[in-house]
Structures are given as C-alpha cells and as structure tokens.
Amino acid sequence: MTELVALTVPSHPKFLYLVRNVVYPLAVNSGFSKKEARKIVLAVDEACSNIIKYAYAGDATKTISITVTNETDHISVRLIDLGRKVDAAKIAPRELDDVRPGGLGTHFMGAVFDSVVYDTGQDQGTVLTLLKKKKIVGPGA
Amino acid sequence: MTELVALTVPSHPKFLYLVRNVVYPLAVNSGFSKKEARKIVLAVDEACSNIIKYAYAGDATKTISITVTNETDHISVRLIDLGRKVDAAKIAPRELDDVRPGGLGTHFMGAVFDSVVYDTGQDQGTVLTLLKKKKIVGPGA
Amino acid sequence: MNVDIVTEKIALGYLVKVKGDVDMNSSTEVREAFGQVFKQRSSAMKALVVDLSQVRYMDSSGIATLVEALQTCMKQGLQLRLADLSPPVKDVFELARLASVFEIYISLNDAMAER
Amino acid sequence: MNVDIVTEKIALGYLVKVKGDVDMNSSTEVREAFGQVFKQRSSAMKALVVDLSQVRYMDSSGIATLVEALQTCMKQGLQLRLADLSPPVKDVFELARLASVFEIYISLNDAMAER
Ligand SMILES: Nc1ncnc2c1ncn2[C@@H]1O[C@H](COP(=O)(O)OP(=O)(O)O)[C@@H](O)[C@H]1O
Ligand SMILES: Nc1ncnc2c1ncn2[C@@H]1O[C@H](COP(=O)(O)OP(=O)(O)O)[C@@H](O)[C@H]1O
Numbered sequence: 284m285t286e287l288v289a290l291t292v293p294s295h296p297k298f299l300y301l302v303r304n305v306v307y308p309l310a311v312n313s314g315f316s317k318k319e320a321r322k323i324v325l326a327v328d329e330a331c332s333n334i335i336k337y338a339y340a341g342d343a344t345k346t347i348s349i350t351v352t353n354e355t356d357h358i359s360v361r362l363i364d365l366g367r368k369v370d371a372a373k374i375a376p377r378e379l380d381d382v383r384p385g386g387l388g389t390h391f392m393g394a395v396f397d398s399v400v401y402d403t404g405q406d407q408g409t410v411l412t413l414l415k416k417k418k419i420v421g422p423g424a
Numbered sequence: 425m426t427e428l429v430a431l432t433v434p435s436h437p438k439f440l441y442l443v444r445n446v447v448y449p450l451a452v453n454s455g456f457s458k459k460e461a462r463k464i465v466l467a468v469d470e471a472c473s474n475i476i477k478y479a480y481a482g483d484a485t486k487t488i489s490i491t492v493t494n495e496t497d498h499i500s501v502r503l504i505d506l507g508r509k510v511d512a513a514k515i516a517p518r519e520l521d522d523v524r525p526g527g528l529g530t531h532f533m534g535a536v537f538d539s540v541v542y543d544t545g546q547d548q549g550t551v552l553t554l555l556k557k558k559k560i561v562g563p564g565a
Numbered sequence: 566m567n568v569d570i571v572t573e574k575i576a577l578g579y580l581v582k583v584k585g586d587v588d589m590n591s592s593t594e595v596r597e598a599f600g601q602v603f604k605q606r607s608s609a610m611k612a613l614v615v616d617l618s619q620v621r622y623m624d625s626s627g628i629a630t631l632v633e634a635l636q637t638c639m640k641q642g643l644q645l646r647l648a649d650l651s652p653p654v655k656d657v658f659e660l661a662r663l664a665s666v667f668e669i670y671i672s673l674n675d676a677m678a679e680r
Numbered sequence: 681m682n683v684d685i686v687t688e689k690i691a692l693g694y695l696v697k698v699k700g701d702v703d704m705n706s707s708t709e710v711r712e713a714f715g716q717v718f719k720q721r722s723s724a725m726k727a728l729v730v731d732l733s734q735v736r737y738m739d740s741s742g743i744a745t746l747v748e749a750l751q752t753c754m755k756q757g758l759q760l761r762l763a764d765l766s767p768p769v770k771d772v773f774e775l776a777r778l779a780s781v782f783e784i785y786i787s788l789n790d791a792m793a794e795r
Pocket of ligand 2: 470474475477478479508509510511514515527528529530531625
C-alpha cells in the first residue's frame, strides 16, 4: 500500500496553515495518535518555514512542494524547494540549554522524525525527506 | 496578484475531505463569504466525485490534481484527470423537478461557478476549469 | 471515520442522528443505517426522524441517500422528518431546491412531537 | 486572520489572551501585542500574564516570541506568567524542553492570583 498526496503552495508564511490542514489528518489517518500527528505537523511546518527563510531568503513568490507518502510501516514527508541549496553540514540544532530565540526548528525535525535527510543532488534547490516509522501493532498489521 | 495552490490526491473518495480542507480556507481567504466558500467546496467536491465515478470508473489507484488560483477579480479551480475523456455533450444537469437520486453534481457546478469548461484537448484525460468572479467592492479593490 | 451515526428507538419510530461529513466516502454508512431502520419496520412505527444538526458537510451523494430514504418511507407508509438542518445542509438543499420535497423541522423537538 | 489577541489591564499588570495559530505568519502580531504592554510599563505593574488556552497551534517562532518576552520582562523586573497551556502548546514546550524556563500556571485564575 502506497498512498501519495502532494501539495504545492507559494513560499509565503500565510500558506503554512494549508500545509498543516493537509498533513495533520493524513498523519492521523495513517495511524499516528493526535499528539504524534501534532508533532509531525510541527516538524513539517518548521521545515517549510526554513525553506521560506533560508532557501528563498524571504522571497514569497517561489513555491514549496510537499508530498506525503503513507506506507505500510512508515510515513514520509518530502519537501522540495528550488532555492539556494542547503549546506547540510551547517545545519546543527542548537543546544537546548542555551535559551534564546531561534535554532529550534531543526531540533524539532530530528526529535519527531526517525530520519531527516537533505539532498542537494538536483540541478536546483533541496529535497528534504522526513521519515517516521509506525508502531506496528501485530504481525502483518 | 496570482496565487497558485496545487493538490494531488489518489482517486479514492476517502481523500475528498482533503480537497475540502484546502479549498474552503482558500475560498474564504480570497474574499468569498463562508456560505459562498461552502458552495465552492461543494461544487469542487462534486467535480472530484465525478472524476472518480466516470473518468476512472471507480479505480481508486489513479490521481486527481486540483489547482486553485486566486486572482484579483476571480478564483479558478482546475481539475485534471488522466482517465476516460468526458463527452461534454452528454453532460447535462437534470431537471430539478425530476426528484430522484443522482444528476445533481453538474447542476451544482453550474449554479455555483460562473463558468464550467471541460477541455479534452490533451493526450489523456480531461481538464475541467471552474471559474467564479469576485464581487469587487470598490474601484481597484 | 468521517461520519458518526447513532440510531435510537423513539415513540414515533426511529431517530437517526448523523454527525460529520456525508460525502461519496461516507454516504453508504448513512444508507446502511436507514436500511437497518427499514428492517425493524413495525405497524406501530409512524416516522423516521433524521437529526441533521451535526452534519458538517453534505454533497449530492448525501442528498441521493435522503431521496432514496424518502422513496422507501413513502412505499412503507412512513413519514421521513428531517430536523434542525445545519448551515452546510441548508446550502445543499437550497442548491438542489429540495426544501419543498422533504418535511423539514426547525428543531428536533418539533420533529419528535406526535402529530 | 489566524491569530486573535486581546489585551486587558488586570490588578497584577496586563493579561494577553492569544487565540488561534501562532506561526511564522502570525507571531509578529503576538510580538507587537507584547511590545504594547512593555510600552505601558509602570512601577505598579508586577506581571504579564499570557493566556494560552485557546492556542490551536504554536511553532518555534511562537516559542521565540515568548523567549524574547521573557528576556524583556526580566530586564524590566516583571514576571512573565504563562497560563493554561493548550495541548499543542504543551507539545512544543515539551519538544523544546522549555517547561522549566517559564513560570507556567495550570489555570488562568492561578496565574492572576497576587503573589
Ligand atoms: N532550508 C534551509 N536552507 C539553508 N539553511 C538552513 C535551512 N534550514 C535551516 N538552515 C540553517 O540551520 C539553522 C538552524 O535552523 P532552525 O533550527 O530551524 O532554527 P532557526 O531558523 O530559528 O535559526 C538556521 O539558522 C540556518 O542557518
Ligand atoms: N468527469 C466525467 N466524465 C464523464 N462523464 C461525466 C463526468 N462528470 C459527469 N459525467 C456525466 O454527467 C452525468 C451527470 O453528472 P452529475 O450531475 O454529477 O450526476 P450523477 O453523477 O449523480 O449522475 C453523469 O451521470 C455522467 O454521465
């Protein structure tokens, strides 16, 4: 079973709620609890915010594409931008005991998802793939 | 000002709520009243249902692509399928005084939108474009 | 998942409360709930009351389900009473110009009152 | 559009009620509301109370706004009291491990009580 939903929105923060409107029910319907689904939404929202802030440097006229794939044993969320490529080496979530504004987004992504992979192998932009395993209830469930 | 949002979902009726989740707030944020937005959602939902029923003959493994474009003076919703082409000549909304189940979807589309155009000029499938004008409040509004 | 249906025995016959979204995905469940009621049919039963106050969304497949239920009711000599239509239900009734076809009650209390 | 903010004068100082989604799009509005309060600063003012019970969503930009407010409060010798965190706010506090940094009150009543 593979179910794929794709959403493309302009790179303006006023469209972030749409991403949440799509990702939340998909996460719940894939078997995650409401709390887990809220955290998945948070991490995806942070990834979109980072694309707007860093890949597009605030340019609201570009696009963000998000695909959500529901597989038997995991959910994966892929975020595609056509902006400045991420320097993955530079993305380091900050230490949490250093209380200051900022630096939390990448920490949330890592805390919520089992894997966070930035791929800059395309001609343009970055593909970020977030993957979270489902807790399988029984054999073949 | 042109703002484009695109959503692609599998051709299974269990994804119709996602289409509604996206189209409703976009319609409200484009300046339509809640009541108008609810009717826009209804007409788009009917268009998706028809794609599932007729273009794909119930095959839930295909895809439906919806784009919503918010322009200064109108909103347009485009539905793309890769199924059996519509025979636009055969689509006739039924007479409403003939009370029976069925035949309402196309009537809703025509009643809600200012224009309903089926385009089968592609290699595959149909592009349905629904367009609704905004009530412009003042000059330049 | 998108629709919740509760059926209750009442003095008049049966009350079916529909909650959530009635669309192509869920209208079958509503149809099945009505089917259960029609199976319980007894001579003491006068009406099938449908509470539509909690319906967040209804499309033409929901309308089709109600029209079918109306037809079955008429054959069985039952009244179909629709109560407390939510705004989305009112919209779709308005667009389908169905308000005159159904017996519509402003409140559930009115619909449940013996007549 | 996604956030609604109401500011009230209270015995302790000011109460800011935040309702809706606090994200990258709307956190500026929350920051501005706090800014207004800091401008009204008087010696009689003891605390800024923030009611978070109606927050449907909060992301790191909301957290950043609260951390900034905390820093300004500390400079001004004010208390920042966060009251009645909604489940989404609790989630993001938990993930950010911020529960120990802020003064958090279970209810708005508790937060408004003089201390
Ligand atoms: N998509 C991206 N492209 C380029 N740099 C990024 C991207 N996402 C994150 N970064 C870098 O990683 C840092 C940490 O990001 P994050 O944890 O989200 O916190 P913040 O955005 O508040 O700084 C950012 O400051 C930025 O330098
Ligand atoms: N996308 C489509 N492809 C092919 N035929 C269609 C399509 N949409 C509608 N039709 C035709 O138009 C008729 C009327 O459609 P509609 O008003 O939605 O009512 P219903 O689906 O209940 O019959 C359908 O019965 C079908 O024959």
